[in-house]
Amino acid sequence: MLFSRHCRTILENICTIRYLSTKVVLDPPSIGDVYRTNVRIGRLTREGRMELARKLFDEMPTRDVVSWNAIMTGYWKNGFLGESKKLFDSMPLRNVVSWNSMIAACIESGSIDAAFLYFSQMPERNTASWNVMIAGFIRYRMIEKAVKLFEEMPRRNVISYTAMIDGYAQVGEILKARQLFESMPGRNEVSWTVMISAYVEAAKFDEARELFRRMPYKNVVSVTAMITGYCKEGNMEDARVLFEQIQRRDDVSYNAMITGYSQNGRGEEALRLLVDMISRRLRPDQYTLVSILAACSNLASLTQGKQTHALVFKYRLHTHVSVANALITMYSKCGSLLDSQSAFEHICTPNIISWNTIIAAFAQHGLYEKALYFFNKIDSLGLEPDGITFLSLLSACGHAGMVKESLYWFESMKTIYKVEPRCEHYACLIDILGRSGRVEYAYKMIQEMPSEADLGVWGALLAGCRSSLNIELAELAAQEIMKLDPRNSGAYVMLSNIYAASGLWRNVTKVRRLMKENDAKKQTAFSWMEIGDTVHYFVGGDASHLAIDEIHALIIQLYSQMKAMENIT
Template identity: 50%
Template sequence: MPERDVVSWNAMVTGYWQNKDLKESKMLFDLMPERNVVSWNSMIAGCVENETVDEVFEYFLSMPGRNTASWNAMISGFVRYGWTEEAAMITGYCKKGKMENARILFEDIQPKDSVSFNAMTTGYAQNGDGEAALKLQAQMLRRDMKPDHSTLVSVLTTCSTLPSLKEGRRTHVIILKRGFASHLSICNALITMYSKCGCIIDSESAFSHLNNPDLVSWNTIIAAFAQHGLYEKAVSFFSEMRMSGCEPDGVTFLSLLSACGHFGTVNESLHWFDSMVKNYNLIPWLEHNSCLVDILGRAGQLEKAYDLIKEMPFELDSGIWGALLSGCCAYSNAELGQLAAEKYFELDPQNSGAYVVLSNIYAAAGRWKEVKRVRGLMKEQGVKKKPAYSWMETGNKVHFFVGGDVSHPNIEEIYS
């Protein structure tokens, strides 16, 4: 065609997805010099027809303008996938991170059903607002509504992040009542939640309810033992995993190396690092190497750690140099520590941690001029030390505190 107008493009875009070639349809849509509402509606209809649900939301939310056909195309998708119109729109906004839009839409729904509650609760959890997610789940229970599978996983993840053991246990009760205790993804989320909340025995108990644990399940429980410094338990479960016929992957060995880090054994860490390469033909990631550098640094083998860094075939990140810097601080190696810190500053100049560690190294060596120089550099770069904090759970809420904090509005009530 010597000239193609938007009608010609739309005809081709529609023709491809009608013949089950959505990939080609999307490619032509992306190449269109101009689009009208028909173009967007065609892509929505194509995604509905080809059952690519996530892309339905993506195109609908990206449209510069919508007409009746746009809404009809979306509604046909809602009906096909068994979702209500409002809940599907909430999910679409949540996927885009537009929680305020999702909340407004949620508030407009009358009456609210379990589908809309589940969509909103999951959205809050996935966008990092754990407190709002837990509040909505509580509202669901008061209304005698049932959280679905994805909502329960999201809420457990929220409880892991806060961490909130009380809400985690409450969610576990709901899981038991709903008969989800042996569901793979829910059990995996339970293992992580209990581990992050300090209850490793409950993590192991949750794992025991799995009839056929998959690789993710094995990796999750091994990581839980590693997090708690239980090296022998991690190795024991690795052996059980192998006996069950499940092949380990890079994540498995990362957990084993992490367990070695807590246990403080260089020989074991080198054994696992070599084993993943020689016995399982796995190529070590940057994270594996970073873990090994950390272990060598903790053991005082700083030169060996530095040699390992120099041999790495990766683009190094700040974590590698941070691991070496920590080892230099523990063993007062100012020269290597300065080199590690300079490399760290190049990659992450606004992180206060490296400045503080380097300052501590110089202070331990009595090099006060260097301490002053590092503090001046922090001021020059506008870097401020972030205060460490801790938390406690009471009264159905997690409270965060910094050192010497007396500003919390309920401080007397909490400690009474």
């Protein structure tokens, strides 16, 4: 600043001299004018006001390389890559920043190869050039190439190291990330935050906490990263303490906290925090509303869901696909399938998640035919079904009780669609087989699995043994679950229920004792429903609801009706 003011004074003196001697009426443009205009162009581009920035640029009597760089960078940052490339090609002079910006533009637009071509061709590089390229390779998960550049580069700074740490973390190489973090010459708050986030992502919460504690200076970003860690751990109390400690909470820290409440089944608190956020004049964005809609889904509260839908319009977020997808789920989980379908149909360009979501919605409501109809339409926009698509489709088969179809789709996903089934698919299929009494066959499938069966797979088998009272397989499945997770109360409860249903009371006692020994506590299940503006809660064994007698009578009636239908089919 001091420098430019100094220059300006000298220049003004020169201009004055010229003015006196040649009687030029207009001031010639000074370096200060160019500098000031460059700053203004930069600001306008960051605000997205490209037309105005361009006008300013066009009207400049003299431009320097910074002016060109500013307008060129502005174009690609606002999504006009073509313009940006045109400007780069027509620039009268380029410096290293022009090249760096062009490389970044290519990376942003998805062409890493073009980026590397520019990188290779540029006349000289500085550290930022290498850093841009490394970050580009990392974004495309080309970690080896990033490592190669990192090792080749003549000088590394804190940004190079931090980018590389993030790269290792993104591909799950958390140890290498930590090694680099320990070996780097100087760390700043970004480096610390990247490392903390890496541990949070890897669910290594103790390490994250330890680093956070040791971190010398914390800012809102690092604290938010740690909040996310606490939330993922389910420790909402410590998350809230940290959140309250932030001096200047911003939208992202609110979003992290709201998401935490939503994902930990504390929807009311998520909604309260949204109100708090708005009252503090922070503007909810797509992240906020996606999480709030998820909270409404979990609360199964159509009233809150509709109000949130109104907020979506108020904040003009209905154009975001992620928000629309969250709306589909919300309406489905709140029981309004028509609104769910309508939310889907209002999306201009549904992505694969949108399709998966609407299929899952029909699946949850047992509408196999509709799920299949939407499945068949997926490729119409050049999209391909993925693992989750088939999970939704299989779950549709399950909820509609279609065993043959589920086996068909399970095979087709491998052979026709080239999607490898994972544990979740097996668990879903085994659940279907189990419900139809085919536990032996289900067990055969588990044995043929290419990978090790997980908790969900064995849990599905164990649950299936309940209806067919297959003690042998039930014990086997329960053992596997206890091996994987000794404190999993579900397995003990299920097994003990199966023993009880078979009259093996001695074994029931044994399982109960085992459960106590392994410190597996059964947590009380409860459900609730919203009628009008009242929420009705139901806890197992609790008869305090005002209309409990009527409810029991209705359940008995429904049960006999279902039994009657079972006999027909």
